[in-house]
Amino acid sequence: MFNIIISSCEKQGFLRKLGSENRLKLGPVGSLLLQNLKTEWHNNMVINKENSVFLSHDDDFSNTFNFVKNMCSFKLPFGIAECVKNKRECHNNKNEMDFEQFFDESIILRCSMLVAHTDSTRFFYQWQRQRKMWWRKFSPEPGRYFLTDLKTDSNGTQTVQIQTKYSWNSQLIETITLNPLPKDLDELDKFKEGKKTVQCHSVVSDINIYTMFLNTICDAFTDSEYKGIQRTVLRFHRKLAPYKISFAISSAVTTASTLLDLNDLALHLTRQLRSVHLSTLLLPICSKISLDAQWKLYDQLGVPYNILLNEKTLKDGLVLLRSRDTTLKEQVHVSEIVNYMKQLFENY
Numbered sequence: 001m002f003n004i005i006i007s008s009c010e011k012q013g014f015l016r017k018l019g020s021e022n023r024l025k026l027g028p029v030g031s032l033l034l035q036n037l038k039t040e041w042h043n044n045m046v047i048n049k050e051n052s053v054f055l056s057h058d059d060d061f062s063n064t065f066n067f068v069k070n071m072c073s074f075k076l077p078f079g080i081a082e083c084v085k086n087k088r089e090c091h092n093n094k095n096e097m098d099f100e101q102f103f104d105e106s107i108i109l110r111c112s113m114l115v116a117h118t119d120s121t122r123f124f125y126q127w128q129r130q131r132k133m134w135w136r137k138f139s140p141e142p143g144r145y146f147l148t149d150l151k152t153d154s155n156g157t158q159t160v161q162i163q164t165k166y167s168w169n170s171q172l173i174e175t176i177t178l179n180p181l182p183k184d185l186d187e188l189d190k191f192k193e194g195k196k197t198v199q200c201h202s203v204v205s206d207i208n209i210y211t212m213f214l215n216t217i218c219d220a221f222t223d224s225e226y227k228g229i230q231r232t233v234l235r236f237h238r239k240l241a242p243y244k245i246s247f248a249i250s251s252a253v254t255t256a257s258t259l260l261d262l263n264d265l266a267l268h269l270t271r272q273l274r275s276v277h278l279s280t281l282l283l284p285i286c287s288k289i290s291l292d293a294q295w296k297l298y299d300q301l302g303v304p305y306n307i308l309l310n311e312k313t314l315k316d317g318l319v320l321l322r323s324r325d326t327t328l329k330e331q332v333h334v335s336e337i338v339n340y341m342k343q344l345f346e347n348y
Contacts, residue, residue: 001167005221008232012300014217024102026213029301032242032279034213038109040239041207044134045111046081053079053111061112074192076200077115077123084108099171099214109207116193117180120201124158124178127203131174132162137348138237139219156180164215173215175206216240220302226327234302235325238345245273245280245341246303248294248322249287250310259287262309265334269307272338278345299324305344307337 006024009015014030017023026034046053052072056064064080072078086106100106115123128147136142148161162174179202190197220234238244247266253259266282273280281303286294291308298306308320308329319337320329332340 002218004223005218008221008223008300009217009234012297018104022102023104029242030213033216033236033240034209036240036242037212037216038209040138041109041212042081045079045109045205048079051077051079051113053081053113056080056082059084065114069191074190076191076193076198077113077119079111079113081109081111084110099211100208102214103210105210107209109209109212111205113203114200115203116191116198117201118193118198120178120180120203124176124203127205128160128162128176131176131205135162135164135173138216138240140222140235140237141219144219164219166218171211171215171218173207173211177204177206178202179204231296231299233299233324236302236304237348238304239348241302241304242279243281243301243303244278244305244345246294246298246301246306247280247282247286248291248298248306248308250308251287251290253287253311258311258314261314262311263287265313266307266309269334269337273341276338276342278341295322295327305341 006015006017009030010017010027012029013027014033016025016027018025046055052068054064054068054071059082061080061082064082068078068080084107086108113123113127132145132147135145139145144165146163146165148163151159153159157180158178160176161172162176163170163172181201191200192198216236217234220236221232222235223230223232225231236242247270249259249262249266253262263286266286270280270282281298281301285297295306302324304324306322306324308322310320313319313334317334318331319334321332321337321340322329
């Protein structure tokens, strides 16, 4: 199944194979997907509802820590998020597939929360639940995400993983660690809690961005029969989809002038949708091939919604909005479509 998924995604520009080896590189559509994933991670980890989290640049954790410690007046908790480039590890067990092994580089999205030692265990378990819920929120099959058993090493460091279940194996997607003495911190580093001084523990989340990318594709992929025809769909969450909206023009249009008017309308709506930051796909084929062929392509690209224009649109102003997930269509007036789509994509 994994090879089927990779082959399908290669055709649609998500991935590109490098030579004869099992190496992959992001394609243009995949780059959009990865950017959306990083944005959602940033929104969840950095633009955070409860704690102040600061970005560290170019593996400069120590200097960032010292700056943030002073800025926060030596009071916990606070966090530091960073993007860390690592050397890719080679796995000796060839029977176990790891998403990371398919890419030449290893980039880790890391968020370290610095908390008082008295609160660290509670925070550790709370964060496990929150992180699992975050993954499930974007999944069409949230039940596949689970937490592994807790492991404690000789230094007292506790580790738990978030994994996903697939037909071929379980895949590690995030590691959460509780460190009694965080790296780059001195034992003399003390923080204030009222009039008392407390020692700092860290709770760290590590996510490989390529593991996150491949997991999102595999999680979204479905290949099932629909009305006697095999239908391949990438059921991306609408916040993650590389393209949010596409256009189709009915092949039943009879005159060249009508077709030209509908193409102009599609271009006008595309500009309006893009102006409100909705990634919109308008292709030359939208008026040249059958609707079924277009929807097959857009489903394989994971586009959540398709706007269908026909001859009646020019008379009554109504378009048909097709849902990728249900294949059902609803009527929306052309004057309302931009605001309606904006509202759909503002919500999770």
